Amino acid sequence: MKHLESHFIELYSKYGTDNKLIKQYWTALKHQYLSNGRYYHNLHHIEAMLTELEAVKEMLVNIDLIWFAVFYHDVIYTPQSNSNEEDSAIYARERLINTSLNNKQIDLIVALILATKKHELHQESDFNYLVDADLSILGKPWEDYLQYTKNIRKEYAIYPDIIYLSGRRKVLNHFLAKDQVFKTHWFQERYEEQARANIARELALYRCVRIDPLNNT
Template sequence: MLKETFIKLIGNYTTDDWLAIQLWNEIEENYSNKKRHYHTLDHLENLLQHLFTIKPQIDNWDTILFSLYYHDIIYNPLKTTNEEKSAEFAENRMQLIVVPQITIENCVRQILATKKHLLSADNDTNIFIDADLSVLGQPWNVYANYFTQVRKEYSLYPDLIYKPGRKKVLQHFLQMERIFKTDVCFTMFELQAKENLQKELELLQ
C-alpha cells in the first residue's frame, strides 16, 4: 500500500512514470538504510494506516501524504537538523513535479512541526504530528519494541549519555498538558501513552 499510494500521489502532478519510480526508489533507499531500526518503511506504513482511518478529518490529503513520505527522509541520530533537512529535501522534490507552492509550504510546516510537536493553528498539522506520535499510545509490547528500536538507532552512544537524553525526552512529553492535540487521538492514545512513557522512564532509573 505504501508504494502504490505514493505513485498515485505523484501521478496527480506529473505523467512521468519514470520520475515517479525514481522518487519512490529514493524514499525506499533512505528508509531502508541499515542503520535505521525505527524510522523505517514500517514506520511510514503504520502512519499511513492510521491516517487512512481518520481521512475524513483531513483537509488536504495530498499535503499530509507528502509530509508522511518525506518527514524522516533525512535521519542521522548524531544531528539535530533532521527535520529541517527533511523539509528542504521535500521542498526540492515537490518542486520537481510542480506541486503548488501553498502545498509545498504546508508540507514544510508539517515536517518542521515534528521537531517539537507543539499545538498548531492548522488542523492538518495537528493531525500529522499526532499520527507521528501514535506509537506512544500503543499497547505496551508495541511501545517496548519501539523504544528498543530507537535505542538501536542511538547505539553509538553509551548508556551514560543515552539514558539522560532519553529521560529528558520522556519527561518533556509527560509534562505536556496534552501529548495529542486532536480530540480523536487524545481519546485513543493519551492515557496509554502516559502510562507507557512513565513505565519506560522507571526502567531507565
C-alpha cells in the same frame, strides 16, 4: 512495501506525468528508509502513520499534502544530527518543485514536515493530526511500545548509556509535563491514557537499573 509504493506513485501521479521520474523518486525514498541503522524510522513507521491518518482522513483539509509530508518527514535521518527535519524538508522541496504543486502547497508540505520536529500544538488541525500520528506509537500496547524503545536505542547505539538515558529521560519527562501528549480529540481518546502509562513505565525502568534496561528486558 507494495502498498506503500502504490500509494506513493498514485499520489505523485496526480501532480506529474513523468512516470519514470516518479519511480526514480520512489526508489530513492525507499533506499533512504531502508538504509542501515534504521530500526524505527523506516518504512514500517511510514506505513503506521498512513494507517493512523487513513482512519481520520475525513477530518483532514489538505489530505494529499499530508500524504507527501508523511512520506518525506523522516527521509533524512541521522541520530547525531539536529537538523533531520530541516534536511528532509529540503529533500522534499527539491523533488516537489518538479510537480504541478504550486509554491503555497509546497511551502505547506515543508511546514508540515518541520512540525514533526517539536510536535507542538498548531492552529491548523492538519498539523495536529500529522504530529499525533507521528507519536501514536506512544499509546500502543506495552509490548509494542517496549519494542519501539529498543529500536530507538539501537538507532542511538553510538551513544553510551549515560548519555543516551539522560537524553531519553529528558524527552519522556517533557511529554509527561504536557497537559496532553496528543493534540486532537480523536488521538487523545484513543491513545492518551496508554501513552502516559507507557512513558511512566519506561522511566521506572531507568530508576531500577543502572545498566541499559532496554537490552536486558
